[in-house]
Amino acid sequence: MKNTYFIFSREFSGYFKTPVAYIFLIIYLLLIGFFTFYFGDFFTREQADLQPFFQFHPWMYIFLIPAISMRLWSEERKSGTIELLLTLPITMWQAVLGKFLAAWAFTTIATILTFPIWITVNYLGNPDNGVILTAYIGSILMAGSFIAIGSCISAITKNQVIAFVVSLSVSLILVLAGFPMVQNLFIGWMPSFIVDAISYTGFLTHYQSISKGVIDLRDPLFFISTTAAWLFANTIVIDSRKAV
């Protein structure tokens, strides 16, 4: 546990050693504000909720999380510090978890920094703050899954650019799998259980109900188990590709 914390704090403070972290935070906040107000009809809907805001989260994460996760293991491989790290008396899980938590904490901070939008909506009307809280939790859980994907993929390669592109593509596919348009492609000619399975693995299906404040334990469990599965794959990838 302590070791996980040491790995976490080294990795986390690493984010703030370069201006990249601050640039990232600014871009994230600007973009999400822009999307919400410009495309989301935030004002013209005349409804006091944050639906338009939360609806953009998956799309933001698809592009921004790979930028955070790409360095997690690629950098260790490239600089050779992976050899140092993995010959210290720590378990593979402590290393994987510590790094994952650092990236997740960073993303969570970015998401929490969107709170002015929440203040605005409370100032303009009377939103259901329970729904907003649920949606925030759902968003953060989903971010965890994206980071686990990115972490696992960054363990495959020394090259951060490749890690970025591949993570982005995999994330995009997993989001689109739950998209009605994609489902419509399969309905009719595929057995319905396959259509259901495809839509079940899609992030959007699970995220949309949480973000509307629908509490169904299966949705958070989906993100938690997806995260766990990718982190497990992460440990296996590192173990099997150490020498490469």
Added chain:
Amino acid sequence: MIEVRNLTRKFGDFTAVNNISFTAPKGEVLGFLGPNGAGKSTTMKMITGFLQPTAGDASVCGFSISSNSIAAKKKIGYLPEGAPAYSDMTPKQFLGFIADIRNLGGNQKREAISAAIARTNINSVINQPIETLSKGYKRRVGLAQAILHNPEVLILDEPTDGLDPNQKHEVRKLIQEIASEKTIIVSTHILEEVSAICHRAVIIANGNIVADGSPHELEGRSRFAGAVTITMTNTSENSDIANELKAINKVDQVEIDPITSRITAFPAVGENIFPQVWSLVQLKEWQIKEIHHERGRFDDIFRSVTCEKEYSQEQGGEL
């Protein structure tokens, strides 16, 4: 105490390390030698638990690196090849991180860090990001990291590579100072270093151990062992002198080094030729600049065991 049993590592079809076994007791400094690509680093990566062996096992202070790896890793200080370190950290932060992971806290942590900084002379750069350090300083930071927790076993992959002569000397001194309570494996390409600090040398080539013994023993196995080398003040009569030396009946052959113009007389197997050569020198009143009774040459035995083919061709070619 390090025990290596039948360690083998393959990369695809290629065997980088082939069935290597040796034991290094406490107090021993073991020099690990071999040409580039011999498998030194790969062996070290397996002993330290970074790479899984294809076959065999290593144990450190009785803990198997494959079945009890955390306990084994606690006993080891390791300087990987190239001395990797987190480049965005300063040496101070980096050593702090290592101390945390090594479970050193409070006073212990402070003392361990300042001792490691003093031993590796990095005090002047401890607050400078590692990425801005020179190669030698980076290596020293890696070394400080390896000795930080005062480990029972030290595994150092080319610790003096890139260091200036003063620092090389310091590192050798450091190794000698701490050697008595530890087991140390050092890989190096500097053969004098082996004679200077190692109790034992293991030479590997193409993944196999080709020689194992004390530096003194190995030097003694070289063809120069017992040879007498003469440097003349005036080298113009070298060939006459070589002929006279060859006439001594215990002398097997005589060679003149074309570059240094040294004349070397090799004894027949098991013979001591120094007294005869010395009498001849005095009798003929040769004007010699230097005369040397050789213990043997490490570089010669290294060449003969690591590239037998080229070596024997060269020997055949001369004289």
